[in-house]
Amino acid sequence: MMNYIFAAMIIIAAVWGIVSGNSADVSSAMLESGISTARLMLTVAGGMTLWSGIMSIAEKSGLTDIIAGIIRPLLRIIMPDLEKGSDAEKYVCMNISANILGLGNAATPPGIKAMKAMASQNRCPDGRPSGEMVTFAVLNTASVQIIPATVMTLRSAAGSADPGGIMPCVWISSVCALTAGLLVCNVLRRSNE
Amino acid sequence: MGGYLVIITVSGIVAFGLVKGVKVFDAFLEGAREGLYTAAGIIPALTALTLCVSALRASGAVEALGQLVAPLIGMAHIPTETLPLMLIRPVSGSGALAVLQSIFSSCGPDSEAGRVASVMMGSTETTFYTITVYFGSVGIKKTGCTIPAALTADLTGMIIASLTVRLLMGN
Numbered sequence: 001m002m003n004y005i006f007a008a009m010i011i012i013a014a015v016w017g018i019v020s021g022n023s024a025d026v027s028s029a030m031l032e033s034g035i036s037t038a039r040l041m042l043t044v045a046g047g048m049t050l051w052s053g054i055m056s057i058a059e060k061s062g063l064t065d066i067i068a069g070i071i072r073p074l075l076r077i078i079m080p081d082l083e084k085g086s087d088a089e090k091y092v093c094m095n096i097s098a099n100i101l102g103l104g105n106a107a108t109p110p111g112i113k114a115m116k117a118m119a120s121q122n123r124c125p126d127g128r129p130s131g132e133m134v135t136f137a138v139l140n141t142a143s144v145q146i147i148p149a150t151v152m153t154l155r156s157a158a159g160s161a162d163p164g165g166i167m168p169c170v171w172i173s174s175v176c177a178l179t180a181g182l183l184v185c186n187v188l189r190r191s192n193e
Numbered sequence: 194m195g196g197y198l199v200i201i202t203v204s205g206i207v208a209f210g211l212v213k214g215v216k217v218f219d220a221f222l223e224g225a226r227e228g229l230y231t232a233a234g235i236i237p238a239l240t241a242l243t244l245c246v247s248a249l250r251a252s253g254a255v256e257a258l259g260q261l262v263a264p265l266i267g268m269a270h271i272p273t274e275t276l277p278l279m280l281i282r283p284v285s286g287s288g289a290l291a292v293l294q295s296i297f298s299s300c301g302p303d304s305e306a307g308r309v310a311s312v313m314m315g316s317t318e319t320t321f322y323t324i325t326v327y328f329g330s331v332g333i334k335k336t337g338c339t340i341p342a343a344l345t346a347d348l349t350g351m352i353i354a355s356l357t358v359r360l361l362m363g364n
Contacts, residue, residue, distance in 0.1 A: 016249075017254075029247040029250065033240075034244075040239060041236055048229070049232065052229075054202075056227070061215045063206070111327060112330040138343050141323045141343040142316075146202070169308075177350030181343055188337075
């Protein structure tokens with residue numbers, strides 16, 4: 001899919017730029033994009049390195065387990081069919097708590113294990129995912145995290161007076177997004193049954 | 194307020210690690226190395242998407258699209274400048290970073306558009322990529338109601354983003 005998106009963006013830019021008489025702007029934007037990438041790259045890489053370091057301390061001091069303990073009761077509500085004390089439940093908790101801490105890299109391996117454990121219990125016919133699997137995927141597409149590290153780093157680099165001021169808004173928005181996703185999930189599933 | 198949150202998080206995590214007997218410096222280095230590898234991994238995509246995004250902006254096509262749908266997203270009081278971010282966010286994480294950066298340089302990070310874009314970026318994920326990774330790992334192609342649900346979540350997050358910025362940050 002990215003192949004088409006990439007090509008479409010370049011071609012639209014070229015055609016639109018030439019037709020609307022902005023070709024000089026487009027050509028200088030293309031040439032300068034390498035320079036602006038270099039700047040963006042340094043900012044993003046620096047931010048990722050810093051926050052991965054901090055979050056690695058959090059992970060090693062058992063903060064991931066503490067968060068997993070807090071979310072386990074909530075999980076009963078969101079994924080009621082998930083068997084108590086099963087491997088699937090354990091991996092789901094690990095995945096969510098790593099996501100909350102912003103440890104994207106650490107979240108994926110237990111996430112895939114959770115998916116595999118749920119797939120082995122899946123009773124839906126002809127290659128359809130179970131309700132838990134869908135809910136779990138939706139959980140992972142709504143980024144609920146405490147520290148939006150990359151955004152704050154970019155804000156800081158762009159000269160923001162208060163790079164972290166957006167945090168409460170981010171928390172509220174992501175929880176609302178997740179709730180809406182889960183609601184749609186439930187409604188659609190019921191209407192299919 | 195954001196300043197305190199950052200100070201408390203960073204110092205709190207280091208102090209908590211120390212209390213729990215973690216070798217905090219070594220743990221930091223280990224995580225930082227991983228972060229550096231992740232960052233290096235996204236550089237090629239970031240370069241490609243910055244090229245597209247800057248060319249599209251310079252061509253005037255983004256602006257034209259913005260004027261076209263302005264009445265629609267104006268109803269939800271979403272700043273028009275954030276439209277490109279809303280479109281690319283579910284599809285490409287690097288593309289979203291490139292767009293966010295261009296919004297910061299044209300409107301400023303503390304403008305209404307800059308703040309709303311920040312909140313949108315922080316409260317949503319690269320939906321299609323995530324779904325591909327997780328369902329791909331178990332060989333499932335029919336994803337049922339996952340995509341409609343996940344996209345509803347993204348749209349809700351984006352609308353609430355502009356709402357919270359207006360209410361909580363006095364824009």
